[in-house]
Amino acid sequence: MESLILKRERVRLSELAKERIIIGIRFICLFLFLYTAYAKIVDHARFYKGLTRVHLISAFAGFISYAVPVIEIIVSILLLIPQTAKAGLYAFTGIMSAFTLYIISAMLWEQNLPCHCGAAIEKLSWGQHIWFNLAFIFIAIIALRLVHSKYIFKKQ
Amino acid sequence: MKNFKQIAFGLLVGAMAIGFSAFTTAKSAKFAGAYYYNQAAQQPWGVTVADQTSSHYTMISGQTYSCEQSSNICSYDLVGGKFVQNSKGDNSLVP
Numbered sequence: 164m165e166s167l168i169l170k171r172e173r174v175r176l177s178e179l180a181k182e183r184i185i186i187g188i189r190f191i192c193l194f195l196f197l198y199t200a201y202a203k204i205v206d207h208a209r210f211y212k213g214l215t216r217v218h219l220i221s222a223f224a225g226f227i228s229y230a231v232p233v234i235e236i237i238v239s240i241l242l243l244i245p246q247t248a249k250a251g252l253y254a255f256t257g258i259m260s261a262f263t264l265y266i267i268s269a270m271l272w273e274q275n276l277p278c279h280c281g282a283a284i285e286k287l288s289w290g291q292h293i294w295f296n297l298a299f300i301f302i303a304i305i306a307l308r309l310v311h312s313k314y315i316f317k318k319q
Numbered sequence: 320m321k322n323f324k325q326i327a328f329g330l331l332v333g334a335m336a337i338g339f340s341a342f343t344t345a346k347s348a349k350f351a352g353a354y355y356y357n358q359a360a361q362q363p364w365g366v367t368v369a370d371q372t373s374s375h376y377t378m379i380s381g382q383t384y385s386c387e388q389s390s391n392i393c394s395y396d397l398v399g400g401k402f403v404q405n406s407k408g409d410n411s412l413v414p
Binding site: 186189190193194195197198199201202205206208209212239242243244245246 | 322325326328329330332333335336337339340341343344373397400
C-alpha cells in the first residue's frame with residue numbers, strides 16, 4: 164500500500180507542467196481546426212460537392228458546407244483565449260466525436276466515400292482517419308482532466 | 320501580461336496553420352486534386368472548352384487518375400472555379 168502511494172506521488176505533475184501541457188494541447192487542437200477550416204473555405208465548391216455525394220447528409224450539404232468551417236473557426240477562437248479555453252476544449256471534443264461518429268456511420272452505409280476533410284488530411288484512409296480523430300479526442304480529454312485537476316487544486 | 324503572451328503565441332500558431340494549409344491545398348490542387356466525371360455530356364479527349372455546368376459533373380476518387388484517350392470518358396480538375404480536362408491518365412476507366 165505504501166509503495167503504491169509513493170508511485171502516485173512520482174507521476175504527479177507540477178502546476179507549471181500541467182499549465183504547459185494544457186497550452187500545448189490547446190494550440191495543437193487550434194492548429195488542426197484552422198488548418199482544415201482554411202482548406203474548406205478556399206476550396207468550398209469541392210467540399211460542397213463532396214458532401215452532396217453522401218446520402219446521409221446530402222439534403223443539408225449547403226448548410227453543412229458553411230457551418231463546419233464556421234464552427235471550426237469559432238472553436239479555434241475559444242481555444243485561443245485563455246478564459247474560454249475550457250469551453251473550447253469541450254467543444255473540440257464534442258465536434259471531433261461527432262465527426263468520428265459520422266465517419267463510422269458513413270463507412271457502414273455508404274459505398275463510395277469521398278473525404279473532404281481539408282488539405283493533407285484527405286490523404287488518410289477512413290480507418291486511419293478514425294484513429295487520427297480518436298487521438299485528438301484523447302489528448303483533448305487529457306487537457307480537460309488537467310484543467311479540472313488544476314481547478315480542484317486551486318479550490319483546496 | 321501572461322494571457323497576452325498566450326494569445327500572441329496562439330495567433331502565431333493560427334497563422335502557421337493557415338500558411339501550412341494554403342501550401343498543402345495549393346499543392347494538392349495542382350498534382351492530385353479533385354477529379355470530376357461529366358455524366359451529362361461525355362466530352363472526348365482533348366476538348367479545348369470543357370462543359371462548365373457543375374451539375375453535369377460527379378466527383379470521383381481523388382487518388383486515381385482516370386483518363387482514356389480512346390474513349391469519351393475522362394476526368395476533370397476544378398481549377399480556379401473552372402472545369403479543365405485532366406492531362407494525366409492511367410488508361411483506366413472512370414469508376
